[in-house]
Amino acid sequence: MQFTVDHVIRFLERAAALIRDHSIELTELDALIGDADHGANLNRGFTAVLAKLDDLVDEDIGTVLDVTGRTLLSTVGGAAGPLYGTAFRRAGALLAGRRILESAELVAALEAALQGVVERGKVRQGEKTMLDAIAPGVETFRDAIAQGVLLEEAARQALAAVEQGMRATIPMQATKGRAAFLGPRSIGHQDPGATSAYYIACAMVGDVERLMTRSRDVSSAC
Amino acid sequence: MQFTVDHVIRFLERAAALIRDHSIELTELDALIGDADHGANLNRGFTAVLAKLDDLVDEDIGTVLDVTGRTLLSTVGGAAGPLYGTAFRRAGALLAGRRILESAELVAALEAALQGVVERGKVRQGEKTMLDAIAPGVETFRDAIAQGVLLEEAARQALAAVEQGMRATIPMQATKGRAAFLGPRSIGHQDPGATSAYYIACAMVGDVERLMTRSRDVSSAC
Amino acid sequence: MKKLINGVDAVVSDALAGLARAHPGILRVMRDPDYVVRVDAPVQGRVAIISGGGSGHEPMHTGYVGYGMLTAACPGPIFTSPTPDQILAATRATNGGAGTLYIVKNYAGDLMNFEIATEMATADGMTIASVVVGDDVAIGITELRRGVGATVLIEKIAGAAAERGASLDECARVARRAALQSRSMGVALTACTIPALGHPSFQLADDEIEVGIGIHGEAGCRRVGLAPVAAIVDWLCGAVADDLRLCAGDRVLAFVNGLGATSQLELYGVFHEVARWCTEHAFVIERNLVGNYMTSLDMAGCTVTLLRLDDELLQLWDAPVLTPALRWGM
Amino acid sequence: MKKLINGVDAVVSDALAGLARAHPGILRVMRDPDYVVRVDAPVQGRVAIISGGGSGHEPMHTGYVGYGMLTAACPGPIFTSPTPDQILAATRATNGGAGTLYIVKNYAGDLMNFEIATEMATADGMTIASVVVGDDVAIGITELRRGVGATVLIEKIAGAAAERGASLDECARVARRAALQSRSMGVALTACTIPALGHPSFQLADDEIEVGIGIHGEAGCRRVGLAPVAAIVDWLCGAVADDLRLCAGDRVLAFVNGLGATSQLELYGVFHEVARWCTEHAFVIERNLVGNYMTSLDMAGCTVTLLRLDDELLQLWDAPVLTPALRWGM
């Protein structure tokens, strides 16, 4: 299977829809250990991205991702804006001019995005952030592809890793972002950024049906 | 029966005690149609009066009443301070130098006090104020004494008139004081100033036992 | 009730102590009886401007003592008019021989206490004039109208006149004109909690607001459903401008006042709507004031005041002022 | 939730429109991207001082734009850092060729957005320096400390330096020194209600307070029983002074800041206790600031900031300033 601009645009459409549908849930999660804006912030950003997609159908994948990153940067604000913005722009830079992707390029793009989050956030795994969902997903995907696992199956494994990473933030004590201010009181709550990362990953994998059942679990787990 | 300084001092002690005990009730009444300070204001004032009584035992009745009025004036504030302050000072001025009073003088003193409230408040009966309790009391007392009714009985009749006047404020629409701001919404509530006037009248009559049963009615009526 | 206080009885006293400590270059706080006085009072040959009222409306009035505004302020207990002896003491301490102007809000208690003080001061040989402020159009009957937002504007204007050496008559004249030319109306989203009472003085449902409220925790003249601020401003400005008989082209000072618990974000939003409304009606906002200048403890809501300006009032408004709460030109 | 707004999405936009309309002599409000800029910017040869952050803390930062303080401010949505393009646009609009100082509160979002703006501005050939403010001693780990009350003081001090023609290095130096010399801590009696959330962001019982709160509706570091303000001030001042290693005889600026819904009566009561506490410890309060200067929407509570003064910081603090929210000397 090969990735085209069409795939990317449909991924972004699904991401926008999922973020919109889960905006209140994300904000409520942020209210518990942050400042109650994560859902609203991302929804504002992805709504802006959505509005640009029509003009991007004839562009290459790198441009689509770069425009997405810039749009998130200039509309989201907060911590999530620079983090997701940087992630998309790094992936976009790597894929500049590309219209069709092989799995290996997809891995490289995801690794670039991950690296963008690490550098922008000056963050390591275990600090109770979106990285704790993103990193296991990218690593699982990379390893599966390297071992010759089929793309679809690799994606499923990666999504499961993201979900697990998201849940793993619950018992963590935050040391980055606003939740860090709470010290030990941040323990016991799922990180909003890790949760939005999970929804974006869902959109990437595109298994919307599976997601719909899952998302109820996520909400009730909170 | 003749009135002496002792009687006046015991009256003021009882008034201070009654105002203290009903301070919250008066404030709650004031919260409904005013600004929730009537009880606190009068309690501050009568507590200050109480503190001066020891030094006044050798003074004449006029002086005791004048000091009471001045003390209320300088400690109560709000509307009640000038009104009760003026009332006591007017009575005091009339009784300057007197150590023993006959009923007729008592009537004159009460009329002077009443006149003080009327002038200071620029108020008539029916405006839903303390005057609606005070005026019927003074008039009833005056008429009873004029008709030769015994002092104790005249006082009882007067107190009943005060109580009736107090209750009569409930259906009135206020046109003076803060309650007037509410227009028709002031209807249905008993005037706090009329209520404090009733307690002061009770102290004057001195029938504390009777009062104790009554005061429960007053509270529950509110 | 949760407040940052040492106890219900210490609130006013502690705040006065803090005020004295915070602004020693501007004012002094005298105790027993309590009043706040300009640090340089009495100024010989200058009219003294004195106001006062219950506490709980800060910065009104104590925060307006200083150069170019109040010569003294008499703070009563919370929501309770000050006593005549406070006013008399302030009058004596600020008497520069040119007379004293009392700025009195139209409340029974304030009127009577200032009246008694006037009797006493006059008996002492001092010359007193009074201006009564009753700008609240929520009250239909003119004589009953409460003094609200306009009080701040009148204190500034009278203070500027006194500062430039105007006579008592002159100070009283401009203060009365400012009073005549201003109207206000307010709206509350929540009641305030009076410390001595310990609970909100009235209850509003989550979708109700109270229109035409006063600043003493009393309920307003009607209760309506929550509406967008644009609609609320339409009511307030409409009532105010009607009563003031504003005409197209009139110049105004627009004053949006927060009642204590309303954010500046909202107050500037209110001002935006007031400006929109004035533009629609061709009233020209020449000056404005937006903020918490006359509060009602922790009430959420605002009042809107319009003052019709002419050159004289404008000049007096613009004159330098140096008080804890209002300061410009120095 | 009841607020004086036209709708959750219009809050910031309407407030900016109101701000522009209220202070045309001081500032201009630019839209898309949003920033607020001094009316006379860019001033050739002058360092530009820029700050920004989420809205909901008014008057911080937009109310501090003007002569002697901020050259520009970038307001984000409520409690959300502004985006790099806002900061970049403000940087361009205020570039007088002498460089730009960013004053950034220590929050992940603020840091990252200002960092990206710095990368972009630098790529554009502009010279940027940054000062990160992290004065909140409620946070044990120094690198995590939030920027709270000190931000206002640092903006004033840096702005004064820029106004008198100091170089970018010089402005950054005094700003960093002011940051180094100040610490804060706060307490909340109630949570605030973020419009988009519609309910208070945390719940406190009627006898509970939250110590060490931030200004974004987040809970603090511990929850304790309600106490008299004297005791609360003892905790706050103790923590602040310890961390700042204040010594007997040290001169300080004491800043008592209201979080939005706390009355001035209470704030002056807090200041009274701060002054008492400083006297007990032989710290000399040379300057003070008492009021709502950095709020958290409608949160009830306060922060206390102490800034150790020296002659240079004192002079910069005293220098004239003319902004909507802070004004003296002109």
Ligand SMILES: Nc1ncnc2c1ncn2[C@@H]1O[C@H](COP(=O)(O)OP(=O)(O)O)[C@@H](O)[C@H]1O
């Ligand atoms: N330094 C960081 N590195 C990586 N992720 C971070 C960092 N700081 C915060 N985050 C993520 O950002 C999320 C919060 O985003 P958002 O609410 O939009 O921003 P803000 O905290 O500024 O309000 C957190 O849940 C966390 O996952």
Ligand SMILES: Nc1ncnc2c1ncn2[C@@H]1O[C@H](COP(=O)(O)OP(=O)(O)O)[C@@H](O)[C@H]1O
């Ligand atoms: N003009 C007036 N004449 C007579 N009584 C008045 C007048 N105004 C107010 N009162 C009385 O004063 C009472 C309120 O007193 P208080 O609460 O102490 O003063 P304030 O209204 O200033 O808070 C009212 O209940 C009413 O009986």
Ligand SMILES: [Mg+2]
């Ligand atoms: Mg957030």
Ligand SMILES: [Mg+2]
């Ligand atoms: Mg009252």
Ligand SMILES: [Mg+2]
């Ligand atoms: Mg009162």
Ligand SMILES: [Mg+2]
């Ligand atoms: Mg945020």
